[in-house]
Amino acid sequence: MSSLFELVLLAPESAIENLGEALDALDALSVSVEDADALTPAEQALFGEPGMPPPKEGWQRSRVQALFATEAAARDAAQLLQAQDFFDGCEVLGVQPVAEQDWVRLTQSQFDPVEITPSFWIVPSWHEPPAAAQQVIRLDPGLAFGTGTHPTTRMCLRWIAAQGHDQPRVLDYGCGSGILAIGAAKFGARHLDAVDIDPAAVEATRLNASANHVQLTAGLPDAAQGVYDLVLANILATPLKVLAPLLCAHVRECGYLVLAGILSRQADELRAAYSPWVSLSVSDEEEGWILMTARKA
Numbered sequence: 001m002s003s004l005f006e007l008v009l010l011a012p013e014s015a016i017e018n019l020g021e022a023l024d025a026l027d028a029l030s031v032s033v034e035d036a037d038a039l040t041p042a043e044q045a046l047f048g049e050p051g052m053p054p055p056k057e058g059w060q061r062s063r064v065q066a067l068f069a070t071e072a073a074a075r076d077a078a079q080l081l082q083a084q085d086f087f088d089g090c091e092v093l094g095v096q097p098v099a100e101q102d103w104v105r106l107t108q109s110q111f112d113p114v115e116i117t118p119s120f121w122i123v124p125s126w127h128e129p130p131a132a133a134q135q136v137i138r139l140d141p142g143l144a145f146g147t148g149t150h151p152t153t154r155m156c157l158r159w160i161a162a163q164g165h166d167q168p169r170v171l172d173y174g175c176g177s178g179i180l181a182i183g184a185a186k187f188g189a190r191h192l193d194a195v196d197i198d199p200a201a202v203e204a205t206r207l208n209a210s211a212n213h214v215q216l217t218a219g220l221p222d223a224a225q226g227v228y229d230l231v232l233a234n235i236l237a238t239p240l241k242v243l244a245p246l247l248c249a250h251v252r253e254c255g256y257l258v259l260a261g262i263l264s265r266q267a268d269e270l271r272a273a274y275s276p277w278v279s280l281s282v283s284d285e286e287e288g289w290i291l292m293t294a295r296k297a
Contacts, residue, residue, distance in 0.1 A: 007023075007028075007078055008092075020064075021289075022084065025152060025236060034065075120136075120157070120161050122139055139211075152291075154286065156291065159258055159293065167184065167189055169191040169227075175218065176234070195218070205218040227255065228252060228255060236262075240261065248278055254296060258293050
């Protein structure tokens, strides 16, 4: 069984919440925070009451350790984090392999079926679908982002389920595991393109599509061709701003653009970035993350 890799960061207390949310969005398998000054005269006591959250998210100087499935995923996460505004004052200490364990058993124990709507569920292969499930995506945790457990993924899938069968031609940009393209197929999309800069994500998408009996074209970003009835992009705010002209160019007239990976406080900057082409609005919110959508005039 191959090793996992740990991204180690040094961060001030003020950055811990944003770092944790971003690492979650980047599909870190686990995130831990400890006092970087432990066992020194600068060590701080930080304890909460039993059954209550701690009084602070982190220490004045916190050591953040995030576990990833591959070295490439850990290094990509480090690069993306360093591009974020909230990374100011933080430092990447390194990426290192961690000792091998029975990670398959550990990971399986942490993933149960995920409800998107009462009749639409994401179900790992080792679980039976709930009795109420009319639509099911079979998806196991893997090397690419998107298992249905993160709020950004759930909001995208809820939007797809609510829209029904109105988007026959769909682009999933930054597809990760391919979960959004597969979800669109479950609700009637007939032509599906899924693209990602990570070849491992492209392969994961192909495998997951096959497991769900979905036909799609998966490839690197240049595989996205022409215009689509629906363009989905669940990434992070900074790359979404950079990609604004490209993503909008792929949306046909009267087509939909759905963006996720955005914190609620980033709504105005996304609206401004996309204003030359579409008028974005917040259509869903969960745990501090928002879904922004637009229909192209």
